[in-house]
Amino acid sequence: MNYGRTYNFSAGPAMMPEPVLEEIRDEMMNYRGSGMCVMEMSHRSKVFQQIVDEAEADLRALMNIPDNYKVLFMQGGATLQFAAIPWNLMKNGKAVYIETGAWSKKAIAEAKKYGEVIVAASSKDRNFSYIPDVSDLDIPEDADYVYICENETIHGLTYQQLPNTKGHILVSDQSSMFLSKPCNVADYGMIYAGVQKNVGPAGMSVIIIREDLIREDLDPKMPVYMRYDIQAANGSMYNTPNCWAIYCCGKVFHYLREIGGLEEMARRNEEKAKILYDFLDSSKMFRGTVEKKDRSLMNVPFVTESAELDAEVVKATKAAGYDNLKGHKSVGGLRASIYNAMPKEGVVALVEFLKKFEAEYNK
Amino acid sequence: MNYGRTYNFSAGPAMMPEPVLEEIRDEMMNYRGSGMCVMEMSHRSKVFQQIVDEAEADLRALMNIPDNYKVLFMQGGATLQFAAIPWNLMKNGKAVYIETGAWSKKAIAEAKKYGEVIVAASSKDRNFSYIPDVSDLDIPEDADYVYICENETIHGLTYQQLPNTKGHILVSDQSSMFLSKPCNVADYGMIYAGVQKNVGPAGMSVIIIREDLIREDLDPKMPVYMRYDIQAANGSMYNTPNCWAIYCCGKVFHYLREIGGLEEMARRNEEKAKILYDFLDSSKMFRGTVEKKDRSLMNVPFVTESAELDAEVVKATKAAGYDNLKGHKSVGGLRASIYNAMPKEGVVALVEFLKKFEAEYNK
Numbered sequence: 001m002n003y004g005r006t007y008n009f010s011a012g013p014a015m016m017p018e019p020v021l022e023e024i025r026d027e028m029m030n031y032r033g034s035g036m037c038v039m040e041m042s043h044r045s046k047v048f049q050q051i052v053d054e055a056e057a058d059l060r061a062l063m064n065i066p067d068n069y070k071v072l073f074m075q076g077g078a079t080l081q082f083a084a085i086p087w088n089l090m091k092n093g094k095a096v097y098i099e100t101g102a103w104s105k106k107a108i109a110e111a112k113k114y115g116e117v118i119v120a121a122s123s124k125d126r127n128f129s130y131i132p133d134v135s136d137l138d139i140p141e142d143a144d145y146v147y148i149c150e151n152e153t154i155h156g157l158t159y160q161q162l163p164n165t166k167g168h169i170l171v172s173d174q175s176s177m178f179l180s181k182p183c184n185v186a187d188y189g190m191i192y193a194g195v196q197k198n199v200g201p202a203g204m205s206v207i208i209i210r211e212d213l214i215r216e217d218l219d220p221k222m223p224v225y226m227r228y229d230i231q232a233a234n235g236s237m238y239n240t241p242n243c244w245a246i247y248c249c250g251k252v253f254h255y256l257r258e259i260g261g262l263e264e265m266a267r268r269n270e271e272k273a274k275i276l277y278d279f280l281d282s283s284k285m286f287r288g289t290v291e292k293k294d295r296s297l298m299n300v301p302f303v304t305e306s307a308e309l310d311a312e313v314v315k316a317t318k319a320a321g322y323d324n325l326k327g328h329k330s331v332g333g334l335r336a337s338i339y340n341a342m343p344k345e346g347v348v349a350l351v352e353f354l355k356k357f358e359a360e361y362n363k
Numbered sequence: 364m365n366y367g368r369t370y371n372f373s374a375g376p377a378m379m380p381e382p383v384l385e386e387i388r389d390e391m392m393n394y395r396g397s398g399m400c401v402m403e404m405s406h407r408s409k410v411f412q413q414i415v416d417e418a419e420a421d422l423r424a425l426m427n428i429p430d431n432y433k434v435l436f437m438q439g440g441a442t443l444q445f446a447a448i449p450w451n452l453m454k455n456g457k458a459v460y461i462e463t464g465a466w467s468k469k470a471i472a473e474a475k476k477y478g479e480v481i482v483a484a485s486s487k488d489r490n491f492s493y494i495p496d497v498s499d500l501d502i503p504e505d506a507d508y509v510y511i512c513e514n515e516t517i518h519g520l521t522y523q524q525l526p527n528t529k530g531h532i533l534v535s536d537q538s539s540m541f542l543s544k545p546c547n548v549a550d551y552g553m554i555y556a557g558v559q560k561n562v563g564p565a566g567m568s569v570i571i572i573r574e575d576l577i578r579e580d581l582d583p584k585m586p587v588y589m590r591y592d593i594q595a596a597n598g599s600m601y602n603t604p605n606c607w608a609i610y611c612c613g614k615v616f617h618y619l620r621e622i623g624g625l626e627e628m629a630r631r632n633e634e635k636a637k638i639l640y641d642f643l644d645s646s647k648m649f650r651g652t653v654e655k656k657d658r659s660l661m662n663v664p665f666v667t668e669s670a671e672l673d674a675e676v677v678k679a680t681k682a683a684g685y686d687n688l689k690g691h692k693s694v695g696g697l698r699a700s701i702y703n704a705m706p707k708e709g710v711v712a713l714v715e716f717l718k719k720f721e722a723e724y725n726k
Contacts (some may be wrong), residue, residue: 001695003724004393005392005399006398008398008399009403010408011406012603013403013406013603014405016400017393019635021391021402024621026393028391029366029368030367035686037379039376039564039565039611040378040379041376042373042376042377042687043565045373045686045687075443076443077588077602078602079587079588080588082587083587083588089404110586110587196523196603201605201606202603202604202607203608204566205566220476221584223445223446223586223589224445224473237441240376240440240559240567240696241566242605242608243559243564243566244566244607245607250400324408
């Protein structure tokens with residue numbers, strides 16, 4: 001149906017699948033005969049417990065999550081996890097971080113409050129335009145984990161190969177690539193993602209953590225809300241969770257399974273990204289800012305020759321109905337975020353528009 | 364319109380105004396010509412900033428919030444605030460708490476992690492069935508604040524008069540009474556409330572705090588997410604907030620203004636509560652568990668002579684379409700939560716049902 005919806009290239013919160021939004025709309029006044037909206041349901045009720053259980057079951061099926069991993073739904077975004085991760089996982093008070101952009105930098109700054117942080121590799125020297133070599137890192141024996149931001153939303157780069165952790169636990173922030181392609185959960189000790197980029201409404205993080213990493217011998221000063229052991233023991237309902245986000249994300253998990261799962265998402269995302277990168281590589285006006293080998297499937301930053309022209313393009317795209325294309329200030333230029341819910345047609349239309357803009361400009 | 368909606372007596376999440384839900388439904392696919400659902404909007408976009416600004420403006424108007432108070436929207440529920448409050452507000456490392464039920468108890472337990480907690484009054488001796496005398500508390504000179512849970516959701520009691528803090532700052536958890544009646548904000552240093560009881564969807568707390576209480580000289584170990592100074596300096600958007608909750612709560616704030624503001628809510632809530640309490644006081648089968656002078660307008664716990672009969676009544680109410688009336692395990696019996704959005708008709712219908720049940724039982 002035509003709702004006059006725009007192609008929204010926001011880096012997050014971002015587009016959601018239209019059929020999911022329609023379902024949510026249709027269940028607003030009375031969810032499946034319960035007599036209430038999901039926003040009105042007691043989180044201790046059977047009807048809501050079923051929503052949580054189904055959401056988790058669909059996510060587990062989608063990602064093939066092994067039984068020895070817990071799934072947690074927590075509030076506070078990746079920002080709260082930046083503190084929760086070192087506080088919960090550091091036993092020896094030491095961890096290795098890879099610095100690849102704005103989000104790993106923030107994670108590093110926060111982790112330093114709770115222990116020693118060793119930055120074993122960084123791409124800071126060229127404004128985070130590439131993923132450093134992580135095949136042979138210098139990792140102390142007693143490091144508690146190796147941390148990566150697997151897709152840097154702002155700088156637009158992603159890992160093609162996971163770091164060689166030399167037997168250490170890998171912790172990955174997958175916020176801006178969560179569910180964009182198949183993922184072997186067993187390669188990680190913990191995966192987490194703010195859902196507002198590639199899944200649903202802001203206000204929730206999904207945490208997938210190997211059970212044996214959940215400890216009880218924690219700093220007594222840690223807020224009870226941030227303790228993974230408490231959250232896990234209470235099925236993410238020690239206190240009232242973000243029920244609405246669980247409901248909406250559950251619908252997206254289910255929808256992704258229905259349309260073919262993560263293999264199909266990878267196929268679609270590669271197809272979409274190729275259309276955009278091929279154009280950037282052939283254009284004389286626009287160029288991508290990231291080394292080709294490390295380009296993100298999800299966030300595509302690009303620039304023209306000048307900030308003035310960048311601004312002109314952003315203005316023109318907005319006027320033409322392509323929203324949120326302005327690049328982040330730390331990279332400049334433009335950025336197209338093309339998450340799971342962005343249809344191929346949106347990318348094709350944007351490329352056509354940029355081609356036309358370039359042609360007009362060169363007339 | 365008749366959507367087959369039930370009278371939902373949940374203690375929270377709980378009923379929301381039907382006209383608000385209709386508006387949300389109607390804006391789902393395309394919010395006011397923006398081309399997107401609010402869940403899809405960048406939190407840095409103009410269209411969303413307007414939603415935040417309007418929500419705050421409506422709340423300020425509704426509560427007459429003085430200019431020297433900041434309004435923050437944070438995630439993590441009251442549970443995260445239980446830690447954030449002492450950590451942000453304790454300068455001398457000492458605070459006075461009043462213990463009146465489950466929620467003040469939890470706040471006390473958490474605050475002890477961050478400083479000395481003096482429980483200056485308690486009603487623990489009679490299972491929190493009354494508000495202790497708080498007119499002449501023993502408050503150390505150097506106490507940083509006096510803390511109350513102004514309405515205990517589980518035990519169903521509320522303050523008729525605020526404590527005499529003897530010049531100290533008053534901090535109040537208003538979660539289960541927020542916006543239920545007029546409130547003189549200037550009487551408090553800080554008011555906060557999880558919105559999932561009397562306003563909107565779970566996953567957000569509103570914090571109203573006097574500017575001069577917001578400090579920057581804080582424990583470096585505090586997670587950046589929990590710092591009131593950072594949240595205030597960034598308009599609650601240091602990271603992505605719970606955008607959906609801000610949107611929905613903003614609509615409720617606006618709706619409350621339209622139907623007459625907090626004076627009108629107080630009138631309606633007193634009328635509804637009187638219907639239920641009058642019945643309990645006249646019944647031979649049911650009785651309220653709280654001292655009359657301290658009864659909550661919002662949460663009405665009541666019991667029969669036995670746990671078996673309690674269970675029978677709960678089952679019968681559920682079958683008759685009155686939902687979530689089972690009392691909390693720490694009080695037993697039944698509990699009817701009759702927040703702002705519960706229509707008078709719902710309370711009348713419940714009372715009629717209970718009257719009939721009692722009559723049938725005594726036949």
